Amino acid sequence: MRILIANDDGIDAPGLALLERAALKISDDVWVVAPSAKRTAAGNSLTIARPLTMTRLAEQRYSCSGTPADCVLTAMTWLFKDGKRPNLVLSGVNDGRNVGEDIAYSGTLGIAREATFWGIPAIGFSRVKNAEVAESDADYLTKLIQELWIRRPDWVAEGEWLSINLPSKLPAALRAARIGRDKVGLFSETLKEDGDVTEIMVPRGRQDSSTPGDENTLMAEGFAAINRLKWAGESPLPKALLDALS
Numbered sequence: 001m002r003i004l005i006a007n008d009d010g011i012d013a014p015g016l017a018l019l020e021r022a023a024l025k026i027s028d029d030v031w032v033v034a035p036s037a038k039r040t041a042a043g044n045s046l047t048i049a050r051p052l053t054m055t056r057l058a059e060q061r062y063s064c065s066g067t068p069a070d071c072v073l074t075a076m077t078w079l080f081k082d083g084k085r086p087n088l089v090l091s092g093v094n095d096g097r098n099v100g101e102d103i104a105y106s107g108t109l110g111i112a113r114e115a116t117f118w119g120i121p122a123i124g125f126s127r128v129k130n131a132e133v134a135e136s137d138a139d140y141l142t143k144l145i146q147e148l149w150i151r152r153p154d155w156v157a158e159g160e161w162l163s164i165n166l167p168s169k170l171p172a173a174l175r176a177a178r179i180g181r182d183k184v185g186l187f188s189e190t191l192k193e194d195g196d197v198t199e200i201m202v203p204r205g206r207q208d209s210s211t212p213g214d215e216n217t218l219m220a221e222g223f224a225a226i227n228r229l230k231w232a233g234e235s236p237l238p239k240a241l242l243d244a245l246s
Contacts, residue, residue, distance in 0.1 A: 001027040001149075004086040004115075006071035008094065008107025010038045011063040014133075015093030019125060022141035023090060026149075029060075031079065031086070033071040035107075036063040041184075044069045044110035054078065068107035072114040088149065089115035092125030093141075097165050099215040100182035103229060112161040113231055121156045123148060127166040128219060140170045144224075159232020167219040177225035180214030183207050
């Protein structure tokens with residue numbers, strides 16, 4: 001079984017090392033391609049028609065100068081262009097939850113989404129900040145990944161992937177979550193003004209809002225929250241609208 005691991009926190013992130021340890025308990029054919037630096041909120045953006053630098057750090061381990069989604073793209077078009085593609089793509093473990101609007105912004109989930117474009121099952125893992133990290137966390141992830149792989153007929157479909165938000169303490173039971181609303185980028189700070197030029201910054205932070213059954217509520221209750229996300233497909237426009245525009 002070939003597993004590809006990527007993240008958006010960078011090649012040296014503890015969450016990446018944790019996910020790699022868990023994957024190596026499943027297979028010895030594990031490949032890591034991760035950004036050379038932190039690429040938070042990069043979404044599913046790609047680097048097209050500009051050079052990318054791939055640095056081999058160890059056997060089956062590379063850093064990429066591009067975005068999180070570039071890590072999948074470079075793996076498919078360069079590393080595996082003449083060989084077997086991965087059976088599974090794992091993303092994370094992100095340093096911080098990915099809930100609500102993060103589904104659109106998250107580089108962690110952008111990786112999983114890009115994997116589905118290549119027809120590969122994918123799971124994105126995120127975890128609350130300042131978690132109670134323990135040596136047994138890798139064992140928990142190994143068991144969870146193995147169970148999900150065994151049961152892949154229940155969740156693998158074209159254009160669909162899983163997002164799992166882990167609470168502070170593991171092990172944790174898994175619960176299906178509603179997608180909540182927890183806005184990031186609520187305000188900006190003015191750093192410098194020089195005539196017509198103003199330099200601003202949007203600081204980190206979120207509302208920390210929750211509603212019953214959403215990801216934040218479940219994690220606060222000690223559960224791991226799972227969502228099945230989808231990009232494929234379309235919603236038909238109402239006939240009345242089309243008639244009105246004709």
